[in-house]
Amino acid sequence: xxxxxxxxxxxxxxxxxxxxxxxxxxxxxxxxxxxxxxxxxxxxxxxxxxxxxxxxxxxxxxxxxxxxxxxxxxxxxxxxxxxxxxxxxxxxxxxxxxxxxxxxxxxxxxxxxxxxxxxxxxxxxxxxxxxxxxxxxxxxxxxxxxxxxxxxxxxxxxxxxxxxxxxxxxxxxxxxxxxxxxxxxxxxxxxxxxxxxxxxxxxxxxxxxxxxxxxxxxxxxxxxxxxxxxxxxxxxxxxxxxxxxxxxxxxxxxxxxxxxxxxxxxxxxxx
Amino acid sequence: xxxxxxxxxxxxxxxxxxxxxxxxxxxxxxxxxxxxxxxxxxxxxxxxxxxxxxxxxxxxxxxxxxxxxxxxxxxxxxxxxxxxxxxxxxxxxxxxxxxxxxxxxxxxxxxxxxxxxxxxxxxxxxxxxxxxxxxxxxxxxxxxxxxxxxxxxxxxxxxxxxxxxxxxxxxxxxxxxxxxxxxxxxxxxxxxxxxxxxxxxxxxxxxxxxxxxxxxxxxxxxxxxxxxxxxxxxxxxxxxxxxxxxxxxxxxxxxxxxxxxxxxxxxxxxxxxxxxxxxxxxxxxxxxxxxxxxxxxxxxxxxxxxxxxxxxxxxxxxxxxxxxxxxxxxxxxxxxxxxxxxxxxxxxxxxxxxxxxxxxxxxxxxxxxxxxxxxxxxxxxxxxxxxxxxxxxxxxxxxxxxxxxxxxxxxxxxxxxxxxxxxxxxxx
Numbered sequence: 001x002x003x004x005x006x007x008x009x010x011x012x013x014x015x016x017x018x019x020x021x022x023x024x025x026x027x028x029x030x031x032x033x034x035x036x037x038x039x040x041x042x043x044x045x046x047x048x049x050x051x052x053x054x055x056x057x058x059x060x061x062x063x064x065x066x067x068x069x070x071x072x073x074x075x076x077x078x079x080x081x082x083x084x085x086x087x088x089x090x091x092x093x094x095x096x097x098x099x100x101x102x103x104x105x106x107x108x109x110x111x112x113x114x115x116x117x118x119x120x121x122x123x124x125x126x127x128x129x130x131x132x133x134x135x136x137x138x139x140x141x142x143x144x145x146x147x148x149x150x151x152x153x154x155x156x157x158x159x160x161x162x163x164x165x166x167x168x169x170x171x172x173x174x175x176x177x178x179x180x181x182x183x184x185x186x187x188x189x190x191x192x193x194x195x196x197x198x199x200x201x202x203x204x205x206x207x208x209x210x211x212x213x214x215x216x217x218x219x220x221x222x223x224x225x226x227x228x229x230x231x232x233x234x235x236x237x238x239x240x241x242x243x244x245x246x247x248x249x250x251x252x253x254x255x256x257x258x259x260x261x262x263x264x265x266x267x268x269x270x271x
Numbered sequence: 272x273x274x275x276x277x278x279x280x281x282x283x284x285x286x287x288x289x290x291x292x293x294x295x296x297x298x299x300x301x302x303x304x305x306x307x308x309x310x311x312x313x314x315x316x317x318x319x320x321x322x323x324x325x326x327x328x329x330x331x332x333x334x335x336x337x338x339x340x341x342x343x344x345x346x347x348x349x350x351x352x353x354x355x356x357x358x359x360x361x362x363x364x365x366x367x368x369x370x371x372x373x374x375x376x377x378x379x380x381x382x383x384x385x386x387x388x389x390x391x392x393x394x395x396x397x398x399x400x401x402x403x404x405x406x407x408x409x410x411x412x413x414x415x416x417x418x419x420x421x422x423x424x425x426x427x428x429x430x431x432x433x434x435x436x437x438x439x440x441x442x443x444x445x446x447x448x449x450x451x452x453x454x455x456x457x458x459x460x461x462x463x464x465x466x467x468x469x470x471x472x473x474x475x476x477x478x479x480x481x482x483x484x485x486x487x488x489x490x491x492x493x494x495x496x497x498x499x500x501x502x503x504x505x506x507x508x509x510x511x512x513x514x515x516x517x518x519x520x521x522x523x524x525x526x527x528x529x530x531x532x533x534x535x536x537x538x539x540x541x542x543x544x545x546x547x548x549x550x551x552x553x554x555x556x557x558x559x560x561x562x563x564x565x566x567x568x569x570x571x572x573x574x575x576x577x578x579x580x581x582x583x584x585x586x587x588x589x590x591x592x593x594x595x596x597x598x599x600x601x602x603x604x605x606x607x608x609x610x611x612x613x614x615x616x617x618x619x620x621x622x623x624x625x626x627x628x629x630x631x632x633x634x635x636x637x638x639x640x641x642x643x644x645x646x647x648x649x650x651x652x653x654x655x656x657x658x659x660x661x662x663x664x665x666x667x668x669x670x671x672x673x674x675x676x677x678x679x680x681x682x683x684x685x686x687x688x689x690x691x692x693x694x695x696x697x698x699x
Contacts, residue, residue, distance in 0.1 A: 066307070090307035096456065097459075101451065134447070138448045142447070142452060147416060165557070170441075173559065176557040176558045177554050179555070183553075231457075232510050232512050233511055237292055237507065238480050245667070246671065254675070254678040255682055261672060261683070262693050269528065271631070
C-alpha cells in the first residue's frame with residue numbers, strides 16, 4: 001500500500017506586485033501574475049522530499065479556485081507531484097475560511113473514495129498571501145478529525161512511516177512535537193527551499209492526471225459552501241489613508257530630539 | 272448576504288467592473304454580472320452612479336439564537352505560567368467593547384493551563400471582571416487538541432458573544448480549530464475592532480478613505496466589526512459575523528491598548544472543571560526551546576535601521592548595527608551606500624533591492640531617492656534622520672529629525688529602554 005500525501009495549495013495574485021490606483025483606491029490587477037502561494041510551495045516541497053526519500057509515495061495536490069488554477073496545478077505536477085484535483089464551481093465562490101474548508105473536505109473525502117485510498121499525511125501552507133488568514137489548514141484538519149501541527153519549520157518522518165517529529169516555530173523559540181500519522185502539518189518558509197520545475201517534469205506533467213470537479217461531483221452539501229453559507233462577510237473594504245508628510249521634530253539639542261521622538265513613537269504605540 | 276445587479280437600471284458603464292477589488296464583475300453584453308469571486312464587500316454598491324447594484328440581506332435561518340450569547344471572552348494566553356502581553360492588551364480592548372455593547376456586558380479572561388490560578392489577579396488588575404479558570408495537568412503546555420476541547424466545551428456551556436485571541440503562533444493555531452468546532456466565523460489578525468457603528472464611523476473618518484455617508488451613526492447594531500489588512504496590506508477589509516455566535520477574532524499583538532493596571536482589583540472567579548483525558552491529545556510536546564531571535568531577513572523584519580551616503584563611511588554601519596541589535600532590528604542600506612562599498616548588496620532596500628514593510632523604518636543619512644522610497648514607503652512608521660532639512664526623505668517620514676546622526680543614534684540607543692518613563696513624564 002502506497003504512502004499517500006495530500007498537499008493543499010492555492011493560486012494567488014502576487015501581492016508583492018499589486019499596486020493601488022491612488023485615484024480610484026482600487027487594486028490594479030493588470031499584469032499581476034498568478035502564482036503558487038509561497039507557503040504552499042514549501043508544503044509541496046516537503047511532500048516531494050518524502051517522496052524522494054521513501055519508496056512508494058504518492059503525492060496528490062488539491063486546490064479550490066477558478067478554472068485558471070489548473071495552471072498552478074500543472075506547475076505542481078511539473079515540480080514532481082503525481083496527480084492534481086481542482087474543485088471549481090460558482091457554488092463555492094465567495095466562501096470564507098469555514099465554507100472553504102467544507103468544500104475542500106468534501107473534495108478530499110471524494111478523492112479518497114474515488115481513488116480507494118486514505119491520505120497518511122496532509123500538508124498545507126501556513127497561510128495564503130492574498131488573505132493571510134492561516135485558518136483553512138486547521139479548519140480542514142478539524143473537519144477531517146486529524147491532529148495538526150502548524151508553523152512547521154522542520155519535519156522528519158520515521159522509518160516505519162507512522163510518526164513525524166516536527167519543529168514548530170514560536171515567536172520566542174520553537175517546540176519539538178511528535179505526532180502519529182495521519183495528521184495535518186502547515187508549512188512556513190523556513191521549512192525548505194522549493195525546487196524548480198525541470199524540463200522533464202514539464203513534459204511529463206501533461207501525462208499526469210488532473211481532475212477538475214464540480215460541487216456536484218464532490219457531493220458537497222450546498223448549504224455549507226459559498227458566500228451564503230459563510231459565517232463571516234465583508235462589511236466594507238477600503239484602502240488605507242495615503243501617507244502624508246509627518247511631523248518635523250523641533251528641538252534645541254540632540255537629546256531633546258531623541259526624547260521627543262521616543263515620546264511620539266510611544267504615543268502611537270509603535271514601541 | 273448577496274450583491275445583485277438591477278438589470279433595468281444598469282447602463283453598462285463598467286465602473287463597477289473596475290472598482291471591484293476581487294475582480295468578480297464581468298460584463299454580460301451591456302449589463303454587469305456578479306461572478307463567483309464576489310465577497311459581498313459592497314464596494315460596487317457605493318461606486319455605481321445609477322443605484323443599479325444592491326446588497327440583499329438574508330434572514331437568519333440557521334437556528335442560532337443570537338440573544339442567548341453574552342459577554343466578551345479573552346483567551347488569556349500564558350506560556351510557562353506567564354501571561355502574554357497581548358492577553359492584557361485584549362482585556363483592555365475587550366473592556367472597551369463590552370461597555371460599548373451594554374453596561375452589564377462583562378469582559379472575562381479565560382486562563383487555560385496547570386497551576387495558573389495566580390494569573391487571575393493580573394487579569395483583574397488590567398480590567399477583567401471575571402476570570403474563567405480551566406486547570407488540568409494535561410493542559411500544562413499548549414496542545415491544539417487539549418486546548419480546543421476544553422475551550423469549546425466552555426464556550427458551549429457559557430455562550431459568550433465575542434471571543435478574542437492574540438494572533439500569536441498559538442492563538443492562530445487554536446482559534447480556527449475552535450471556530451470550526453463551534454461552527455462559527457473567525458477573522459484573522461485584526462488590527463481594529465468596533466461594536467458601535469458610530470465608533471466605526473469615527474475610526475474610518477480619521478484613518479481611512481472609506482466613504483461613511485451610507486452608515487448610520489444611530490444604528491443600534493452592536494455586532495463586531497473587525498478590520499484587518501488583506502492583499503499584503505494593500506487593502507483593508509472590515510469583516511462581520513452577523514448570523515453566527517460567538518463572533519471570534521484573532522488580534523495582532525501590539526496594536527490594542529492595555530488599561531492602566533489597578534493593583535488589588537478583584538473580580539469574579541469561575542473555576543471550570545474540564546473533561547479531558549490523555550487520549551484526547553494526539554500530539555506529544557517533546558521539548559520547548561526558547562531561543563534568541565535569529566537574524567531575520569529584511570522582508571520579515573519588524574524594525575529596520577537603514578543607512579545611506581550621509582553616514583560618510585563604512586564605520587557608520589557599525590554604529591547603526593549596534594543600535595539595530597539593541598532594539599531587535601535588521602540593518603538596511605540605500606543603493607548609494609552599497610555602491611560605495613560600505614555594506615553588502617543583500618542589505619539594499621529599494622527598487623533594485625528588497626521591498627520592505629517593517630513596523631518601524633529608520634532612514635539614517637538617506638536623502639530619499641525615488642528608487643529608495645519605492646522600496647520602503649509601505650513601512651508603518653518612518654523615522655528619518657538627516658543633516659539636510661530639505662532632503663526628500665522627509666516628505667514620506669512620519670517623524671523627521673534634522674541633525675547629526677553620529678550624535679543622535681547613540682543617544683537614541685541610550686534612551687530607547689527609557690521610552691516608557693519619558694512618555695509618562697510627558698503625559699503629566
